[in-house]
Amino acid sequence: MAAASTTPFEYSPLDEQKNEIRVLRILPGVDASTLECRLEHIALEDGSDYDALSYAWHDPKLYSEAQRDLKHNLLVNGKCLEIGNNLATFLQSARGKQAESRQIWIDAICINQKDVYERNAQVLRMRRIYQKANQVVIWLGPASNRGDDAVRFLKLVNLTKNNDLSAEWKAMASFLVRAWWNRIWVVQEIVLAKEALV
Template sequence: MSSYQYTPIDSHELQIRVLHILPRSHRATCYTPQLDGLSDQGYSESSHHDSRVSCTLHVVSLKDNPEYHALSYCWGDPDLSRAKILLDETEIEVTTSLEQALRTFRHESIPMVFWADAICINQNDPDDKAEQIKLMRDIYTCASFLDVFLGGGTTETDEAMDSTLTIGQAAFDAGIFSVTVDSMRDCEFYIREDHEGYGFNRPKLDDPLADLKRSLYELAMDIGFNFPYLGWYEIGKRDY
């Protein structure tokens, strides 16, 4: 991105650059980015390139508690896959994965404010990179939202994400939040002793884990497949 002229920033003042992804309906000659509406999660992914992604870059200080989304995505091989976007009306090249992410999170009518390392850090300036890397923890901690882009969607991935939402709602309805670290560790005994799948999850009248087992059993039945209980044991080891 050697053709783009970056504005110097002062890392000692906790300054960073944020990217305003202009909406599809913007007019570059008269549009002024606004920060309002940041929390509107009205993202939409375009299946075709209806227009080039256009952005503007702005300097802010973390001391002022700016609202922005921090973007996490796969860089990919910068030498194999490149795409062009407009940054302050200057054409620059970015990785295809980043262009897809910006296009995905672009709103129909309002600007979206993001921090994306490949653009917000001057990759051609070693000093800028060194200073901004020191602020990475603060940048992600102070972000209003953290958005993870896994790549362009397909029919299969859309179905998988829909299934994840279904499973998550079923887990919530089944009382999965009542599961504790200790209760999942106690389940390890039943996992080792029972080789018939969901059988250990059928509660007995004198079973001290009856509530936990009933929740997991109902969840497994609701979503129509046998639960990987060893996986749940690993989940249960986390601090909640």
């Protein structure tokens, strides 16, 4: 693990002629160790191997107000980039599930949010970014018993006519109030995905 840096991360410009995007490579780590990543430029049309993330930047249903506003430092190319709590939770979870580093496109990190011109140009490419991704990873938030119950219940809905499913309906309601379902962008992200992983 690299020593924590306080030097702020600075974006290098994308080459518009090459139709470049940035992808994040999540580096292996353990538990609560510092999240470390590499941000790499790739040409969108070169058939690069990457996933794309669909998520809500903030989810008031999952986090208290203090947790929602909590910021985390992500080491990107050895420098510090501040990210939100929900994204940090996803990155910790993704890092723990992978045997090797993988490339993933995440709008909050892969687009320079402080550069209005770049942000607008990249938003126009988002359709293609999601189409070209190997899969779209849908992050609904940290795992919970209610979420697991809701997924099991979804599988049962077509198999049973049991009217005594009040606990399951409560689990489903809890699952469907997550912020991801309220985002307009999810329609594009899920419709354009070659494959979606929840």
